[in-house]
Amino acid sequence: MVRDPFASESTPSAAEICAALDDPDCREIIQNLEEPMTASELTKRCEIPQSTLYRKLELLTEATLLEESTEIRQDGHHASKYSIAFDEISFGLDDDLSLSVQIDRPAQTADERLADLWSEVRKET
Numbered sequence: 001m002v003r004d005p006f007a008s009e010s011t012p013s014a015a016e017i018c019a020a021l022d023d024p025d026c027r028e029i030i031q032n033l034e035e036p037m038t039a040s041e042l043t044k045r046c047e048i049p050q051s052t053l054y055r056k057l058e059l060l061t062e063a064t065l066l067e068e069s070t071e072i073r074q075d076g077h078h079a080s081k082y083s084i085a086f087d088e089i090s091f092g093l094d095d096d097l098s099l100s101v102q103i104d105r106p107a108q109t110a111d112e113r114l115a116d117l118w119s120e121v122r123k124e125t
Helices: 014-022 024-032 039-046 050-062 110-124
Strands: 066-071 079-082 088-093 101-105
Touching: 014 024, 014 050, 014 088, 014 101, 024 039, 024 050, 039 050, 039 079, 050 066, 050 079, 066 110
Parallel strands: none
Antiparallel strands: 066 079, 088 101
């Protein structure tokens, strides 16, 4: 299951975030997400094989760096769209010298919150 980037209890570890950001394909995906895109759109834009792209999208969503939403289509073939789920990432050292991470996220509009809720309901049915 993909973590909800807006839920406070789902903050990933600094190691998970660093692992995602250390991956060149993941960085390329982030750099090409100027607007929400489907996996097939990202495959064309990034020139990453689709099987590899899906693994990278999962890595990025698990690290809560991307948000996955569902695009409802009239033909019934709904598609997942991915968008950047952060404005800024800061790393620091805690008192015990362990690495900590702070992710600043954009504020969600009421429409976005409703769309997220609808996506979660669809997953449950």
